[in-house]
Amino acid sequence: MIKTATSVAGDCMYCFEGYGRRVIVNDEVAEVWHEHRQTVVTACESFGVLMGTTSVDRREIWIEAVTTPMPRDRHSRFSFALRDPGHQRAVCRKFTSSDGRAIYLGTWHTHPEPVPKPSCIDRSDWVTCLRANRGRPLAFVLVGTKEVRVFVRSRGRFRPLQRRCKSDGFN
Amino acid sequence: MGIQTHFNKFHNKIKLDRKDDAYRKARERDDSIKTQVKTAFREAGYPVVDEFIQGSLNTRTGIVPISGDYDIDRALVIDDEKAPENPVTPKKKALDVLENRGFKNAKIKKPCVTADYARDNVHIDFVIYKRSGDQYYLAVGKKNSDEDNREWSFADPLGLMEWISDFSDYYDDEAADVRNQFRRLVRYLKRWRDEQFSDIVATKVYSIGLTVMIKEQFQVSFSTEGARQDLQALRETVGAILDAGYFTEEQAGRYRVHVYLPVEPWRDIFDGSSLDTGTQLYNKLKSLKQKLAEAEELSDERKQCEILNNLFGDDFGVPDPPKEGSNTEKEKYSSAGIVTSSVGA
Numbered sequence: 001m002i003k004t005a006t007s008v009a010g011d012c013m014y015c016f017e018g019y020g021r022r023v024i025v026n027d028e029v030a031e032v033w034h035e036h037r038q039t040v041v042t043a044c045e046s047f048g049v050l051m052g053t054t055s056v057d058r059r060e061i062w063i064e065a066v067t068t069p070m071p072r073d074r075h076s077r078f079s080f081a082l083r084d085p086g087h088q089r090a091v092c093r094k095f096t097s098s099d100g101r102a103i104y105l106g107t108w109h110t111h112p113e114p115v116p117k118p119s120c121i122d123r124s125d126w127v128t129c130l131r132a133n134r135g136r137p138l139a140f141v142l143v144g145t146k147e148v149r150v151f152v153r154s155r156g157r158f159r160p161l162q163r164r165c166k167s168d169g170f171n
Numbered sequence: 172m173g174i175q176t177h178f179n180k181f182h183n184k185i186k187l188d189r190k191d192d193a194y195r196k197a198r199e200r201d202d203s204i205k206t207q208v209k210t211a212f213r214e215a216g217y218p219v220v221d222e223f224i225q226g227s228l229n230t231r232t233g234i235v236p237i238s239g240d241y242d243i244d245r246a247l248v249i250d251d252e253k254a255p256e257n258p259v260t261p262k263k264k265a266l267d268v269l270e271n272r273g274f275k276n277a278k279i280k281k282p283c284v285t286a287d288y289a290r291d292n293v294h295i296d297f298v299i300y301k302r303s304g305d306q307y308y309l310a311v312g313k314k315n316s317d318e319d320n321r322e323w324s325f326a327d328p329l330g331l332m333e334w335i336s337d338f339s340d341y342y343d344d345e346a347a348d349v350r351n352q353f354r355r356l357v358r359y360l361k362r363w364r365d366e367q368f369s370d371i372v373a374t375k376v377y378s379i380g381l382t383v384m385i386k387e388q389f390q391v392s393f394s395t396e397g398a399r400q401d402l403q404a405l406r407e408t409v410g411a412i413l414d415a416g417y418f419t420e421e422q423a424g425r426y427r428v429h430v431y432l433p434v435e436p437w438r439d440i441f442d443g444s445s446l447d448t449g450t451q452l453y454n455k456l457k458s459l460k461q462k463l464a465e466a467e468e469l470s471d472e473r474k475q476c477e478i479l480n481n482l483f484g485d486d487f488g489v490p491d492p493p494k495e496g497s498n499t500e501k502e503k504y505s506s507a508g509i510v511t512s513s514v515g516a
């Protein structure tokens with residue numbers, strides 16, 4: 001594990017806000033993303049599902065764990081397909097062990113660009129994820145080589161949340 | 172701190188000035204292509220006698236686009252006596268220049284010739300006028316328009332920009348403050364439009380239409396001590412716009428919007444606009460007014476900001492809550508959720 005992650009993980013924990021939503025990412029998850037950045041030309045896209053808990057009003061979510069590519073998934077430098085049933089099994093295990101509080105919260109994947117932008121394929125896939133999980137406050141994460149961005153669906157579009165460091169509040 | 176502080180921060184984030192760095196690249200692109208168009212016009216026998224940038228940059232009501240695409244409206248003026256009779260002729264000339272430079276998507280639109288520099292997110296409209304004395308005529312017509320659909324049409328581009336910036340009704344010592352509040356309101360409403368409407372409808376809620384409505388119905392608001400009160404000014408201005416007769420109810424609950432240019436040729440800015448656009452604009456303005464009034468009633472600044480953040484997007488910041496309980500109660504779910512066999516790129 002990289003403990004001194006700077007460019008992506010930074011020295012403050014990940015917190016994203018906007019559109020009435022807040023997404024808090026725990027340090028282990030941030031480290032997984034940092035390790036999987038596509039900084040090497042030959043690196044494949046990495047991806048997985050997000051798992052964690054939500055507040056009662058479902059406006060705040062905590063991403064507490066993620067899965068990473070598994071044997072039966074497909075991936076290349078520019079695309080991936082999440083096929084391995086191990087991802088669903090991981091979600092179910094978390095759900096049971098958390099007494100029904102940790103659930104599937106969306107997907108993450110890497111992009112070989114500094115500030116990642118969702119492709120058309122990404123957006124249409126995210127719609128599919130939302131349809132299969134109606135009423136759940138899903139978020140979608142793109143891990144670029146420089147920045148991590150979190151997207152939520154708001155008023156008919158996927159919109160990036162703003163990164164908010166704990167240390168630089170408004171006061 | 173007061174809610175105005177948050178409006179000030181918001182305004183600083185969204186305002187776009189000619190001097191801004193973000194805009195420099197757009198200007199460089201514009202300058203290089205403009206020089207070539209001017210050369211082509213001179214060689215064709217109708218040299219450019221004047222040029223200016225029109226639109227929001229000139230009236231200082233521009234905003235940073237959320238799409239990241241920067242627009243420039245570049246006006247080129249040729250002399251009436253040397254102008255070709257057919258207004259489409261110089262537009263084709265401009266199109267040739269653009270196509271020779273490799274713009275695959277350059278095209279002649281009714282009021283202008285447009286070009287996209289996709290790589291730099293710059294979009295330039297060349298607007299061509301001829302001038303006789305003080306009178307301007309706009310080159311109207313598409314590439315293959317016949318005589319009935321093209322004309323040198325009366326226009327007053329400078330008059331429109333002057334009208335937008337004219338606050339001579341106010342005393343000298345207050346005119347600058349009033350004008351600046353007006354400019355802020357225009358920027359707020361443009362950003363609101365970009366946030367609240369789908370991309371397609373947003374392009375049909377013309378900036379110039381919003382600007383003219385705000386100017387005509389502007390309700391200035393400062394406290395007795397002279398402090399800005401943008402929230403009140405905006406709420407009252409939106410209320411006045413709704414009551415001003417721009418919207419006609421053509422069917423039950425379905426509206427058409429008409430806003431006339433305050434200068435020659437006095438045409439309806441929203442000419443040809445659909446009932447759908449009018450209805451959406453009317454309903455969303457109504458809801459905006461209501462939300463602004465709600466925010467005005469609140470005393471909790473964070474809650475006010477949350478409402479305004481929902482209206483104007485994330486450039487309207489919401490302060491952090493005083494203290495965060497790490498022991499927030501968690502939702503209990505009935506199922507784990509379904510992992511679909513995602514694909515991505």
Ligand SMILES: [Zn+2]
Pocket residue numbers: 109110111118119122515516
């Ligand atoms: Zn992607």
